[in-house]
Amino acid sequence: DAGVIQSPRHEVTEMGQEVTLRCKPISGHNSLFWYRQTMMRGLELLIYFNNNVPIDDSGMPEDRFSAKMPNASFSTLKIQPSEPRDSAVYFCASSVHRAGSPLHFGNGTRLTVT
Amino acid sequence: QKEVEQNSGPLSVPEGAIASLNCTYSDRGSQSFFWYRQYSGKSPELIMFIYSNGDKEDGRFTAQLNKASQYVSLLIRDSQPSDSATYLCAVNESGGSYIPTFGRGTSLIVHP
Numbered sequence: 247d248a249g250v251i252q253s254p255r256h257e258v259t260e261m262g263q264e265v266t267l268r269c270k271p272i273s274g275h276n277s278l279f280w281y282r283q284t285m286m287r288g289l290e291l292l293i294y295f296n297n298n299v300p301i302d303d304s305g306m307p308e309d310r311f312s313a314k315m316p317n318a319s320f321s322t323l324k325i326q327p328s329e330p331r332d333s334a335v336y337f338c339a340s341s342v343h344r345a346g347s348p349l350h351f352g353n354g355t356r357l358t359v360t
Numbered sequence: 361q362k363e364v365e366q367n368s369g370p371l372s373v374p375e376g377a378i379a380s381l382n383c384t385y386s387d388r389g390s391q392s393f394f395w396y397r398q399y400s401g402k403s404p405e406l407i408m409f410i411y412s413n414g415d416k417e418d419g420r421f422t423a424q425l426n427k428a429s430q431y432v433s434l435l436i437r438d439s440q441p442s443d444s445a446t447y448l449c450a451v452n453e454s455g456g457s458y459i460p461t462f463g464r465g466t467s468l469i470v471h472p
Contacts, residue, residue: 277458279459281462288462288463288464288465289404289448289462289465291459291460291461294457294459301457302457302459337403337404341458343458344458345391345392345411345452345458346392346409346411347458348394348406348409349394349396349404349406349450349460350406351403351404351405352403353402353403354403
């Protein structure tokens, strides 16, 4: 079990540039979550997929953010255009959709927008 | 808006003492409760899961749940410096979505 794999680990970009974060969930997990973590706001849910379908995207800050899950083994989170306030650690997590199933987190992507 | 509240700390305890971490939640219908540990610069990892009222023990860790009071806690016995981390409480939403809402976390410092 390789765990949840995220890439890149670090991303430094300039304001206005497009940023794409990638995630490979654990094989067999049918729920996928994107979270953003900052000191000020803690862990915030951005979007939740179940069986590759977006179920809850109410946490996506604005139209600059978009997420896709084209198949069960891959998801992307895109920010276009990026802004300095998007600087945070972005976590992808996966789980099995059932009561009591914990989240398995990837190592995160630390995004810095200058 | 479903909320999960934790004292941000830091909670400082001496090595060998019992550390008590607390969490309250607003969704009365929540059924599943989790404690995650997050070391600085790392991702959260699961420590305990509880869904029944009462206590659940796993080694040095005990989770306590009181649904009537909407309160869940984590006790760490014989605290070690390696337990120093941020502890996140997570509560699954009611209604079968299994979407967890996380508290802001409590920073624990265990000093030798």
